[in-house]
Amino acid sequence: MRLDLAPILRWVRPGARVLDLGCGDGTLLEALRDQRRAEGLGIEIDADNITACIARGINVIEQDLNESLANFENRSFDTVVMTLALQALRYPHRVLDEMLRIGQECVVTFPNFGHWRARWYLGSRGRMPVSKFLPYTWYDTPNIHFCTVDDFEALCAERNIRILDRAVVGADNRESPLARLWPNLFGVTAIYHITR
Amino acid sequence: MPSQIPHDSVGLVCPRVQHFDRPIRLSCGRELADYDIVYETYGELNAERSNAVLICHALSGHHHAAGYHSPNDRKAGWWDDYIGPGKPIDTRHFYVVSLNNIGGCHGSTGPVSINPETGRPWGPDFPSLRCRDWVATQRELMKALDIPQWAAVIGGSLGGMQAMRWAVEHPDDLRHCVVIASAMKLSAQNIAFNEIARQAITADPNFHDGRYLEHDTIPDRGLALARMVGHITYLSADGMMEKFGRDLKAGDFTLGSDSEVEFQVQSYLRYQGDAFSKSFDANSYILMTRALDYFDLAREYNDDPVQAFRRARCAFLVLSFTTDWRFSPARSREIVNALIGAQRPVSYAQIEASHGHDAFLVPIPRYQAVFSAYMQRIRAEFANGGAN
Numbered sequence: 001m002r003l004d005l006a007p008i009l010r011w012v013r014p015g016a017r018v019l020d021l022g023c024g025d026g027t028l029l030e031a032l033r034d035q036r037r038a039e040g041l042g043i044e045i046d047a048d049n050i051t052a053c054i055a056r057g058i059n060v061i062e063q064d065l066n067e068s069l070a071n072f073e074n075r076s077f078d079t080v081v082m083t084l085a086l087q088a089l090r091y092p093h094r095v096l097d098e099m100l101r102i103g104q105e106c107v108v109t110f111p112n113f114g115h116w117r118a119r120w121y122l123g124s125r126g127r128m129p130v131s132k133f134l135p136y137t138w139y140d141t142p143n144i145h146f147c148t149v150d151d152f153e154a155l156c157a158e159r160n161i162r163i164l165d166r167a168v169v170g171a172d173n174r175e176s177p178l179a180r181l182w183p184n185l186f187g188v189t190a191i192y193h194i195t196r
Numbered sequence: 197m198p199s200q201i202p203h204d205s206v207g208l209v210c211p212r213v214q215h216f217d218r219p220i221r222l223s224c225g226r227e228l229a230d231y232d233i234v235y236e237t238y239g240e241l242n243a244e245r246s247n248a249v250l251i252c253h254a255l256s257g258h259h260h261a262a263g264y265h266s267p268n269d270r271k272a273g274w275w276d277d278y279i280g281p282g283k284p285i286d287t288r289h290f291y292v293v294s295l296n297n298i299g300g301c302h303g304s305t306g307p308v309s310i311n312p313e314t315g316r317p318w319g320p321d322f323p324s325l326r327c328r329d330w331v332a333t334q335r336e337l338m339k340a341l342d343i344p345q346w347a348a349v350i351g352g353s354l355g356g357m358q359a360m361r362w363a364v365e366h367p368d369d370l371r372h373c374v375v376i377a378s379a380m381k382l383s384a385q386n387i388a389f390n391e392i393a394r395q396a397i398t399a400d401p402n403f404h405d406g407r408y409l410e411h412d413t414i415p416d417r418g419l420a421l422a423r424m425v426g427h428i429t430y431l432s433a434d435g436m437m438e439k440f441g442r443d444l445k446a447g448d449f450t451l452g453s454d455s456e457v458e459f460q461v462q463s464y465l466r467y468q469g470d471a472f473s474k475s476f477d478a479n480s481y482i483l484m485t486r487a488l489d490y491f492d493l494a495r496e497y498n499d500d501p502v503q504a505f506r507r508a509r510c511a512f513l514v515l516s517f518t519t520d521w522r523f524s525p526a527r528s529r530e531i532v533n534a535l536i537g538a539q540r541p542v543s544y545a546q547i548e549a550s551h552g553h554d555a556f557l558v559p560i561p562r563y564q565a566v567f568s569a570y571m572q573r574i575r576a577e578f579a580n581g582g583a584n
Contacts, residue, residue: 017539041536047562050545055569057576059511061532061544071533 004189005031007167007175008081008107011193012036016078019043019102021065021095022085026053033058041077066090069098077103084189086110087143093155100161100196109191112168114148114184133171133188149184156194165193204282205272206238206263211303214340220332226323229312233337234303235259235295238279239287241343246578248343249285250334250370251275251294252351252358255426255484256476258302261294262287277559284567289575290347295337297330299483307479308409319479320406327354327491331361335369347574348372352556353523354484357491360531363508364493372574373508374567376515377556379527380493380501380534386522389429390485393422397478406479419478420469427468432519432552440464494534501534511541513570515563517555518548543570 005028012018015037020029023042026049032038042060044050053060063071065082066089080103086092087110099106111134112118121129128138136143147155149168156163168179168187179186201207217230236259241248251261253274262279264272279285279292296304299322307322338346349370351359356378363373382390397403400418404411428436440461447457497504512535516528525546535542547563549555555563 039541041542047545047548050543051562051565051569054513054543054545054566054573057573059541059543061536061542062546063544071529071536073537076536076539 004109004169004173004191005083007165007191007193008032008083008109009035011105011107011165012038012079012081015039017041017076019072019077019080021069021080021082021099022088023049023053023058023060024083025049026056026058026060028081028083029053029058030056038079065095069095069102072098072102074101075104079103079105079107081107083107083109084111087145087147089145092145092147093159096155096159096161100194105164105193105195107191107193108152109189110147110152111143112149112184112187112190113146114150115188116185119185149187149190152190152192156192161194161196163192163194167191201264201267204280205276206280206287208267209236209238209260209263209265209273211236211259211265213303214337216333216336216340218336220329220336222323222329223326224324228298228305228323231298231305231333232303232309233295233298233305233333235293235337236261236263236273237294237341238262238292239290241291242578244578245342245344247289247347247575248291248293248341248345249348249350250338250346250362251279251285251292252330252334252349252355252362253294253297254351254353254355255488256423256472256481257355258300259294259296259304260302262292275557277557278564278567284564284571285350286568286571286575290571293337293341293343295334298333299325299330299480299487301477301480306477307406307483308477317409319409320482322479322483325483325487327357327361327487328365330358330487331365334358334362335366338369346370346372347578348374348571350374350376351378352376353378353553354488354491357488357493360493361491363510363512364497364504365507367507367509370510371577372513372570373510374513374515374570375528375531377517377520377523377528377553378531379523380531381491382489383527387489389425389522390489392425393485394482396421396425397482400478403478406482408478414473415478416470416473419473419476419481420466422481423472423476424465424469427465429522430553432521432550435519435550435552435554436461438550501530502537505534505538505540508535508538508540512543513567514542514544515556515566516544516546517551517553517563518546519550520553520555522553 018038018040020042029040080099118129168183170176260273261275262273296302299306311318349359349362356375397418400415402413403415443460445458445463447455494501494504516525532544545566
């Protein structure tokens with residue numbers, strides 16, 4: 001179990017209906033099923049991940065998040081989750097709107113581009129950061145919409161998204177006191193519990 | 197003939213016939229006093245009788261889905277790539293039941309059978325059938341085989357329609373429904389293609405209003421033409437180009453020569469048409485294409501597929517193929533969306549394939565992987581002793 005998923009397990013109510021956008025190989029939905037008795041459905045486009053989900057007994061739909069989510073009705077899920085996919089979307093704010101329409105509550109996680117290493121890299125070298133966590137070159141990357149913790153909260157304020165809870169983890173995927181105090185500087189991955 | 201039967205084949209199989217003498221009322225209002233169903237089984241029914249799966253066949257299918265009838269058979273059953281030891285429908289774990297639907301022409305009661313009232317073949321007088329009649333008679337077979345519940349009902353194309361009908365009308369009789377390259381109803385274009393096929397048959401001078409058997413003949417030209425049209429729609433443009441290109445079977449285009457040219461694709465289509473016209477009954481073809489046209493899963497549920505699927509209690513796997521334009525991925529997504537709306541457990545994969553609609557019969561690695569993974573999940577349920 002990835003440690004950055006731990007807060008999500010806390011926030012999802014037992015027995016909840018959960019939609020996971022970009023569910024990968026189904027790890028999170030499996031944990032939610034086994035630990036929270038959640039009834040999950042994943043959305044994924046990668047063929048191997050889809051097979052992996054089915055092999056674990058996780059229901060998964062092949063669908064592209066960049067296209068419409070109109071096939072999901074308003075408030076048809078208790079929680080809509082999207083982990084580490086926000087930065088790869090063509091229109092992140094529209095997908096957030098869709099998540100908030102479909103779910104009573106949502107959980108979003110993303111890599112914090114305001115982390116001091118990213119700032120140091122850009123500031124000292126004047127080049128786009130490349131790291132172990134974000135190993136892509138600027139011209140060939142799935143991550144086309146990086147943001148910082150402060151950017152995300154500004155977006156939430158602008159679009160009337162209510163932040164119910166926030167967790168920020170450091171490089172070791174643990175919630176550290178430093179990251180709690182200065183999330184925009186020391187958070188590697190930001191995890192938000194939101195609603196509208 | 198395979199030089200020896202492959203190790204991942206179910207091997208030699210023998211069809212059996214189940215006779216039913218309790219009359220069945222059909223959806224057209226008429227009654228069939230008694231009927232036969234020919235079927236095959238592969239694998240062993242377990243002690244709990246919980247590992248049985250039903251295979252529903254498509255338009256031109258039949259009971260012989262896997263294995264060989266004789267060591268001299270050149271070809272295995274029509275879904276042999278998917279049924280057998282180690283294959284997606286793994287016969288080391290599942291008990292597979294595959295039948296020929298009534299109205300067919302491979303041994304089950306249909307237009308070529310003798311009408312007991314006249315002593316002559318039914319021909320065009322055989323009652324018209326709907327998908328639900330097949331499901332009802334499949335259910336009679338299920339009872340005869342003493343199977344309390346299917347682990348899964350599985351079908352491609354028209355077979356997928358039967359599988360969905362099972363899920364909606366008999367929710368307690370199945371735990372999983374696998375719907376491959378199918379649709380909740382045909383499009384106008386689809387019905388149009390079926391109409392061309394029927395017109396080709398009825399326009400054959402040997403058709404004799406469907407009483408060709410009494411004239412000791414068959415409308416083989418018409419049936420071959422019907423199959424040729426159908427066959428084109430089961431392939432994709434790219435798939436056909438890949439397979440045949442513009443290759444020539446005979447003749448050439450040398451300037452100054454007037455030799456007759458035959459493209460490979462012409463020869464292939466004629467061969468397919470001829471072979472089919474010798475093995476399939478024209479009245480059966482008409483009857484089955486009509487059942488396809490008439491099928492509409494949600495007709496009795498206010499035309500609302502979500503309402504229809506709310507009745508279902510099983511889990512679903514839906515598969516489609518990218519180049520299938522007869523039962524396109526869009527039709528499968530409609531099924532998936534209705535299932536999501538009805539809050540039924542569903543998984544969906546859209547398989548990259550160049551084979552058009554025929555892809556559902558072809559061994560394709562991703563298709564095999566997804567299908568196998570799902571079937572293993574079903575197995576895990578009864579291995580753990582649990583129905584869901």
